[in-house]
Amino acid sequence: LSGGMFVHVRNMLDSMPTSDIALLLHSSPPKSRTVIWQLIDSSIQGEVLEELSEDVRNPILRSMTPEKVAEAAGNLDDDDFAEVLRGMPDTIYRKVLKSMDKRDRKRAERVLSYEEDTAGALMNTDTITVRPDVTVDVILRYLRLKGALPEATDYLYVVDKDEKFIGEVSLAALLTSQPVSLISEVMETDFEVIPATMEETEVASLFERYDWISAPVIDENGLLLGRITIDDIVDVIRENAAHSMLSMAGLDDEADTFAPIVKSTQRRSLWLGVNLFTALLAAFVSSLFESTLDELAFLAVLNTIVPSMGGVAGSQTLTLVIRGMAVGHVTQANQRWLMGKELAIGFYNGLIWAVLIAGVVALWKQDLMLGAVIAFAMMMNLIAAGLSGVFIPLMLKRMNIDPALAGSVILTTVTDIVGIFTFLGTATWLLI
Amino acid sequence: LSGGMFVHVRNMLDSMPTSDIALLLHSSPPKSRTVIWQLIDSSIQGEVLEELSEDVRNPILRSMTPEKVAEAAGNLDDDDFAEVLRGMPDTIYRKVLKSMDKRDRKRAERVLSYEEDTAGALMNTDTITVRPDVTVDVILRYLRLKGALPEATDYLYVVDKDEKFIGEVSLAALLTSQPVSLISEVMETDFEVIPATMEETEVASLFERYDWISAPVIDENGLLLGRITIDDIVDVIRENAAHSMLSMAGLDDEADTFAPIVKSTQRRSLWLGVNLFTALLAAFVSSLFESTLDELAFLAVLNTIVPSMGGVAGSQTLTLVIRGMAVGHVTQANQRWLMGKELAIGFYNGLIWAVLIAGVVALWKQDLMLGAVIAFAMMMNLIAAGLSGVFIPLMLKRMNIDPALAGSVILTTVTDIVGIFTFLGTATWLLI
Numbered sequence: 077l078s079g080g081m082f083v084h085v086r087n088m089l090d091s092m093p094t095s096d097i098a099l100l101l102h103s104s105p106p107k108s109r110t111v112i113w114q115l116i117d118s119s120i121q122g123e124v125l126e127e128l129s130e131d132v133r134n135p136i137l138r139s140m141t142p143e144k145v146a147e148a149a150g151n152l153d154d155d156d157f158a159e160v161l162r163g164m165p166d167t168i169y170r171k172v173l174k175s176m177d178k179r180d181r182k183r184a185e186r187v188l189s190y191e192e193d194t195a196g197a198l199m200n201t202d203t204i205t206v207r208p209d210v211t212v213d214v215i216l217r218y219l220r221l222k223g224a225l226p227e228a229t230d231y232l233y234v235v236d237k238d239e240k241f242i243g244e245v246s247l248a249a250l251l252t253s254q255p256v257s258l259i260s261e262v263m264e265t266d267f268e269v270i271p272a273t274m275e276e277t278e279v280a281s282l283f284e285r286y287d288w289i290s291a292p293v294i295d296e297n298g299l300l301l302g303r304i305t306i307d308d309i310v311d312v313i314r315e316n317a318a319h320s321m322l323s324m325a326g327l328d329d330e331a332d333t334f335a336p337i338v339k340s341t342q343r344r345s346l347w348l349g350v351n352l353f354t355a356l357l358a359a360f361v362s363s364l365f366e367s368t369l370d371e372l373a374f375l376a377v378l379n380t381i382v383p384s385m386g387g388v389a390g391s392q393t394l395t396l397v398i399r400g401m402a403v404g405h406v407t408q409a410n411q412r413w414l415m416g417k418e419l420a421i422g423f424y425n426g427l428i429w430a431v432l433i434a435g436v437v438a439l440w441k442q443d444l445m446l447g448a449v450i451a452f453a454m455m456m457n458l459i460a461a462g463l464s465g466v467f468i469p470l471m472l473k474r475m476n477i478d479p480a481l482a483g484s485v486i487l488t489t490v491t492d493i494v495g496i497f498t499f500l501g502t503a504t505w506l507l508i
Numbered sequence: 509l510s511g512g513m514f515v516h517v518r519n520m521l522d523s524m525p526t527s528d529i530a531l532l533l534h535s536s537p538p539k540s541r542t543v544i545w546q547l548i549d550s551s552i553q554g555e556v557l558e559e560l561s562e563d564v565r566n567p568i569l570r571s572m573t574p575e576k577v578a579e580a581a582g583n584l585d586d587d588d589f590a591e592v593l594r595g596m597p598d599t600i601y602r603k604v605l606k607s608m609d610k611r612d613r614k615r616a617e618r619v620l621s622y623e624e625d626t627a628g629a630l631m632n633t634d635t636i637t638v639r640p641d642v643t644v645d646v647i648l649r650y651l652r653l654k655g656a657l658p659e660a661t662d663y664l665y666v667v668d669k670d671e672k673f674i675g676e677v678s679l680a681a682l683l684t685s686q687p688v689s690l691i692s693e694v695m696e697t698d699f700e701v702i703p704a705t706m707e708e709t710e711v712a713s714l715f716e717r718y719d720w721i722s723a724p725v726i727d728e729n730g731l732l733l734g735r736i737t738i739d740d741i742v743d744v745i746r747e748n749a750a751h752s753m754l755s756m757a758g759l760d761d762e763a764d765t766f767a768p769i770v771k772s773t774q775r776r777s778l779w780l781g782v783n784l785f786t787a788l789l790a791a792f793v794s795s796l797f798e799s800t801l802d803e804l805a806f807l808a809v810l811n812t813i814v815p816s817m818g819g820v821a822g823s824q825t826l827t828l829v830i831r832g833m834a835v836g837h838v839t840q841a842n843q844r845w846l847m848g849k850e851l852a853i854g855f856y857n858g859l860i861w862a863v864l865i866a867g868v869v870a871l872w873k874q875d876l877m878l879g880a881v882i883a884f885a886m887m888m889n890l891i892a893a894g895l896s897g898v899f900i901p902l903m904l905k906r907m908n909i910d911p912a913l914a915g916s917v918i919l920t921t922v923t924d925i926v927g928i929f930t931f932l933g934t935a936t937w938l939l940i
Contacts, residue, residue, distance in 0.1 A: 093717065093718065095716075095717040095718065096717070099717075099836060099837070102835075102837045103836070103837045103838070103839055103841070103842055104842070105842065105845050216683060219683045219684050220683070220684050220685070220686065222684060223684050224680065224684060225680035225683070225684065227719065228662075228719070228721060229680060230660075230662065230721075247679040247680070247683060248656065248657035248661060248679070250683060251648060251651045251652070251657070251679060251682060251683065252651050252652050252654060252655050252656060252657065253652070254652065283742075284527075284742055284746070285525065285527040285528065285531075286525065286527065287659065287660070287739040289660060289662075289721055289738065306721065306738050306742075307719035309742075310715075310716055310738075310741075310742065310745065313742065313745055313746060313749075314716070314745060314749070317745075317746070317749030317750075317752075317753070318749075318831060320749075320753055321749070321752055321753045321756070321827060321831060322827060322828075322831065324753070324756075324827075325823050325824045325826075325827040325828075326820070326824060327824055327827060327828065333828050333829070333831075333832040333837050333838060333846065334837070334842070334845075334846070334849070337849055337852045337853055337856070338856075340849070340853050341853050341856045341857055341860075344821065344824050344853065344857060345857055345860055345861075347820060347824065348817060348820055348821060348857060348861060349861075351816060351817060351820045352813070352817060352861060352864065352865065354816075355812060355813040355816040355817065356813065356868065358812055358813075358816075359809050359810055359812060359813055362808065362809040362812070363806070363809045366805050366806060366809060367805075369801075369805040369808045369809070370805035373798050373799075373801040373802035373805070373808070374795070374798060375808075376794065376801045376805070376807075376808030376811060377791050377794040377795045377798060377801070378791055379808060379811070379812070380787060380790055380791060380794070380811070380812055380815070380924075381784070381787040381788065381790075381791055383812070384783060384786075384787040384790075385780060385783060385784060385787060388758070388779060388780055388783045389776065389780060391757050392757050392758060392759055392776050392779065394757075395753060395754060395756075395757040395759060396754075396757075396759065396765050397765070399750060399753060399754065399765075400765040403534075404531060404535070405531070405534045405535045405765050405766070406535070406765060407535055409535070410535055410536070410537065410766070413537050413766075414765065414766070417766070417769055417772070420769045421769055421772050421773050421776065424769070424770075424773045425773055425776060425777055425780060428773075428777055429777075429780060429781075429784060432784065433784065436788065492812075
């Protein structure tokens with residue numbers, strides 16, 4: 077790119093699908109992004125914008141004039157339009173709204189009236205609605221006049237004269253029915269609808285469960301507002317998965333692998349700060365036993381083993397429970413059963429590794445009692461790890477805190493403290 | 509369920525969608541599952557089977573006679589059929605094949621001829637094919653005779669007389685074209701096709717990139733074999749996401765929250781064993797400095813802080829890189845740039861936390877030199893963490909080892925050893 081081959085690159089970009097251009101922008105260091113952006117044809121800039129994550133999009137938006145942003149965003153679908161608007165920093169956002177034409181501004185206000193992460197914010201209004209009292213043949217002729225259908229259309233929606241949603245008719249049904257049939261005869265009425273206020277994760281699990289391609293969105297009075305399509309759901313599923321994984325490492329979910337260094341440093345340092353605090357807490361617990369450590373320096377050598385094993389065992393349980401909650405397998409009804417199960421696993425795993433570590437330590441230092449001490453601490457800590465792995469995410473969820481974000485730091489604090497306390501405590505009691 | 513309300517439950521199950529029944533089975537402890545299973549109407553048992561994960565499915569299959577399994581599985585779509593067969597333990601599998609009728613056995617052999625996790629194993633053969641030289645009207649009449657379309661049909665596939673795939677025509681095009689048009693006039697020929705040998709993750713990223721609902725699968729000669737639908741892709745995406753998250757905690761990806769205790773204990777203990785080994789390695793590094801620890805017991809108190817911070821910082825980088833590789837943002841071309849960036853972040857974060865920990869320690873023990881020692885170790889370890897976080901997953905990938913599985917254990921071993929070595933080593937050099 078540096079070699080001045082701009083024309084060549086521009087031609088390449090013109091022939092690429094927008095999703096490939098977005099991928100290219102994501103894989104490029106920040107500096108190259110602005111250069112590439114300027115080479116993209118302005119007619120497709122809106123679509124590319126929509127596919128970018130906030131981190132990549134915002135610097136680009138900042139480099140554009142509000143008029144250009146308004147123009148690029150105006151060509152988007154409702155839900156994508158809303159996503160781009162929501163992603164903008166406030167100052168840009170106001171300027172962009174001002175430079176929009178009246179129709180687009182009205183549309184912007186409507187799509188933004190639904191809260192982020194709800195069905196309303198995810199929907200498009202490009203539905204095709206039909207009345208129940210016309211024949212299939214009339215619809216077929218209407219569609220031929222219309223000439224094209226919105227993307228991912230598998231159903232037309234049937235509404236009464238008040239725009240109330242009363243049923244749906246699939247393209248397949250239109251194609252396979254006799255032309256003289258009435259829509260009311262071929263429509264499906266055992267539909268499921270999505271209220272505009274439903275959370276997007278719930279919408280996604282409905283799509284997954286029923287293998288939908290699109291689904292109608294209604295308001296509280298049963299009036300048809302729009303529809304949600306599977307491509308948006310795929311994005312929701314992917315984002316949620318990324319969210320769980322990244323937030324377990326204390327990372328922002330739109331975190332960009334190629335974000336500027338200062339920004340990345342800031343983001344990650346919060347988590348490191350929390351961890352430093354808990355590490356100091358663990359060090360403080362150790363310091364309670366300083367005289368023991370002074371007398372028996374080898375305890376210091378072994379002091380990291382029990383907390384580390386507890387951390388791993390606890391993380392395993394925590395990960396399973398967080399995932400079980402996300403896919404809906406962990407419910408009120410089976411919490412106690414699960415707690416009992418993890419207690420038992422903690423006990424058995426504790427037993428296995430307690431015996432093993434006791435053997436290793438007894439051989440290493442020719443000291444049976446030291447082996448017994450570390451075995452006891454291992455046992456206690458693995459049981460504590462299993463119980464905390466279930467209890468902590470359930471408790472956090474009840475407190476409306478995201479277990480993926482806060483769970484692992486609280487868990488390792490518990491296993492560190494229990495591990496150090498039982499190991500050094502028992503050692504002080506039995507060995508000194 | 510224990511109160512003998514079997515009839516009531518059976519009626520409830522009859523009115524539930526199969527996906528809800530699968531969810532119920534996943535949320536139930538193993539014992540209740542067999543009871544619930546027997547209450548499910550045998551006509552839908554096949555569909556429920558397909559929605560279960562292997563862990564839940566296999567015990568159920570073991571409790572059924574091979575004839576029953578053959579019957580239940582025979583009603584499934586090709587790809588679901590293949591998945592159930594592949595999931596079976598070998599002994600059951602052979603018995604089931606024997607008790608199938610000839611047609612089903614042949615079908616089983618064909619779907620199983622494609623490797624697991626490829627497009628071939630994911631596809632269905634329920635395509636509707638048409639010839640290019642007929643009119644839209646002929647197709648419309650043919651579809652009306654046929655009466656129903658396979659699920660998630662958005663395109664009919666156009667093949668020549670040798671079954672070679674030459675184009676596709678959307679239902680929307682059929683509905684909006686003039687009945688007298690020829691299929692060859694309304695079909696799309698700038699299609700993308702999926703070779704049967706393509707990896708399923710690659711198929712999934714194509715679906716995501718182009719917002720497909722279904723796509724044709726062809727063999728090496730361009731002959732149409734079948735099609736893949738979005739619902740199967742949603743499963744692939746969800747499974748891959750779960751796989752990354754679970755394997756970072758050393759868990760099997762079909763791991764069942766409610767698996768029997770003995771099985772869960774076995775599974776998790778492998779990872780705990782690996783961790784015990786690395787913890788002993790870290791302890792061994794500490795033991796090299798035993799005389800230092802003997803002289804200055806407070807070093808033992810602080811010995812966990814630097815490794816812990818390195819572990820957290822390294823995990824953040826590792827998680828970002830693993831995710832970046834999964835979504836295709838990290839490539840050969842930008843590896844060196846990324847390495848440089850993480851080096852810089854390690855440096856800046858190292859600086860921040862080195863200064864902070866030096867202050868805390870200097871105040872705690874009134875010892876400036878001790879503060880300087882821990883600050884230096886912190887700095888070194890955070891830089892090592894950033895570099896390892898990029899280098900380890902890239903190296904593992906080149907060696908064809910799953911970075912999500914092995915990455916975090918190797919990383920923490922590196923940060924533990926570097927952390928302990930620099931801290932105790934510098935302390936020995938400067939303080940003793």
